Amino acid sequence: MAEWSGILSIIDVSYPTNPTRLGFIRLDGSFTDVSVVGSLAYVTELHGRLYIIDVSNPTNPSRLSTYTISSYVNSVSVVDGLAYVAGQSSGLKVIDVSDPARPFLHSAYDAIRSAWAVSVVDNLIYVTGVYDGLLILRIH
Template sequence: MSGAYAYVADGSAGLQIIDISNPAAPTLAGTYETSGNAYGIYVSGAYAYVADGNAGLHIINISNPAAPTLANTYDTSGEAFGVYIADAYAYVADLDAGLHIIDISNPAAPTLASTYDTSGGAYGVSISGAYAYVADGYAGLHIIDISNPITPILVSTFDTIGAGAFGIYVSGVYAYVADWNTGLYIIDISNPAAPIRKRYHHPVGAVL
């Protein structure tokens, strides 16, 4: 969400922009049909950054939510599932191609800064401070030092033991990892080099 709008990555339907100024009566404000499958989205300033599956990263100008326009794309080498923006970089969880770090200082001309090939399949990413936290499928949680985005370095991993870590959210000293069939892991990352399981919740059904 940003301001009075919710921005939804809607699979084959692309980007959906919904006016939520009245939460009791949301209305469709605008759409942009991306060329792939929109799996993830991050809004920063006047742009929506869409992880668009096989079509890579789409950068969409949303300064007018009723008429979004394409600023540019960056075709990652894998399948873009998740994206997080920090400073002048887009961090893309690119499935079998791992983590892609893309320089977006000029959104109209994105360039590759670096990559880190994780050992699983990167489905989600969250940034906190100098670290990228990657939900890496069957390989669990990967914690990567991005203090220099040009040379990312693996700091540690945490095996979530389930069928796959698909979702990740970081708040304070905790990483919340959705691990498909085994549930939600709450991991203490106060020391990124030595993550520790704090709690675990196994709901009925799968967790994404």
């Protein structure tokens, strides 16, 4: 669970009526989204950061890396080693996270103004923009 206050908590929901916090990590900023793939959590922070967190030991999560984007960041979707990040003034950024310790910019789509949310399903990227509505892009 990513909190606005900059704390990522690992919650055991084996018993839904009694969720238990197993561990947490404190990071800088205000979180806007989290996507978990395997033992990695990808956390976006409002002021332009994508944190990659190793949660393989839920009692002691650790930061592997931080990638900085030059705008506010709202949303992340991670598929096949790529993190699709919705940046308000920077559009859609695609970050290669195949080596989580060394993320780098793979590609960008700047034609959408104020990207708000992103979701990837099959070979389609769905991006919503504050001013542009819904944009659907095909992955080649």
